[in-house]
Amino acid sequence: MILIQLSERQHAIMAFVKKNEPATGDQIARFLKLTRATIRSDLAVLTMTGILDARPKVGYFYSGLEKNPGLFEDIRNLKxxxxxxxxxxxxxxxxxxxxxxxxxxxxxxxxxxxxxxxxxxxxxxxxxxxxxxxxxxxxxxxxxxxxxxxxxxxxxxxxxxxxxxxxxxxxxxxxxxxxxxxxxxxxxxxxxxxxxxxxxxxxxxxx
Known part of the structure; x- marks a missing residue:
C-alpha cells in the first residue's frame, strides 16, 4: 500500500490547521498569502482523503488520517x-x-x-x-x-x-x-x- 503524496503547500495547510483548528478557508489563504480560489483544490484533496474534516460555518479540523498508509490506495487507483x-x-x-x-x-x-x-x-x-x-x-x-x-x-x-x-x-x-x-x-x-x-x-x- 502507498501513502498519498502531499505537496509542500498541502503539508503547510495541514500544519496550520493542526495548530489553529478550527481554521477557515480565508484564514488558511491569508497564512499562505494566496487567494481562497488558489487553495481550493488543495483543501479538496485534504478533505476528500480524510486528512482534514470540513464543518460548514465552522472551519477545518485536523483528523490525523495521513498516518494510515493504506487509506488512500484503493481510491487513487479507482477509475x-x-x-x-x-x-x-x-x-x-x-x-x-x-x-x-x-x-x-x-x-x-x-x-x-x-x-x-x-x-x-x-x-x-x-x-x-x-x-x-x-x-x-x-x-x-x-x-x-x-x-x-x-x-x-x-x-x-x-x-x-x-x-x-x-x-x-x-x-x-x-x-x-x-x-x-x-x-x-x-x-x-x-x-x-x-x-x-x-x-x-x-x-x-x-x-
Whole structure:
C-alpha cells in the first residue's frame, strides 16, 4: 500500500490547521498569502482523503488520517468507470417546465441534452431557476434555448482517475461531469453525491 503524496503547500495547510483548528478557508489563504480560489483544490484533496474534516460555518479540523498508509490506495487507483452512474438524457425539444419536473422526479442536479446518445448540451438546476425567474413561458420554452452547449462543457473519460474527476468537480463548482466516448457519445455521469458516497464508504471501512 502507498501513502498519498502531499505537496509542500498541502503539508503547510495541514500544519496550520493542526495548530489553529478550527481554521477557515480565508484564514488558511491569508497564512499562505494566496487567494481562497488558489487553495481550493488543495483543501479538496485534504478533505476528500480524510486528512482534514470540513464543518460548514465552522472551519477545518485536523483528523490525523495521513498516518494510515493504506487509506488512500484503493481510491487513487479507482477509475471513473467503476463509480459512474447512468446519465439522464433528454431531447433538446423538451420544455423548461417538463425539464423541471424531470429533474425533481429523478432527484438530479442536471439533465444531459442528447441527440442519438451524442451529448449536445447540459441543463442544470441553476439554468432552470434563472429561466423561471426571468419570467419565460416554461411550458413553451425549449431547453435548447437555455442549455450550456458543447464544446463548452467539461467532460471526462471512463478511464480517468476518480480523484482527478472529483477535483474537477470541486474546482469548477459543478454538480456532475458527463462521461463521454468518441464523438461525444455519452455513457455515464460522475456526480457529487457519487463522490461523497465513495469517500464515506471507504472511510467507514477503515474505522
Amino acid at each position: 471513473v468507470s467503476e463509480v459512474m452512474t447512468h446519465p439522464i438524457l433528454v431531447p433538446k425539444e423538451m420544455s423548461v417546465y417538463d425539464a423541471i419536473v424531470q429533474l425533481f422526479l429523478e432527484d438530479s442536479g442536471s439533465l444531459y441534452v442528447a441527440e442519438e446518445a451524442r451529448l449536445i448540451g447540459l441543463v442544470s438546476r441553476k439554468d432552470l431557476l434563472k429561466s423561471t425567474i426571468a419570467g419565460s413561458n416554461t411550458k413553451e420554452t425549449p431547453i435548447v434555448t437555455i442549455m450550456t452547449r458543447m464544446p463548452n462543457l467539461l467532460t471526462i473519460k471512463k478511464t480517468d482517475p476518480v480523484l482527478d474527476a472529483a477535483l474537477s468537480i470541486v474546482s469548477h463548482q459543478v454538480d456532475s461531469l458527463p462521461v463521454v466516448e468518441a464523438e461525444d457519445q455519452i455513457i455515464g455521469k460522475l456526480s457529487k453525491s457519487s463522490i461523497v458516497e465513495l469517500f464515506v464508504t471507504t472511510l467507514k471501512e477503515e474505522n
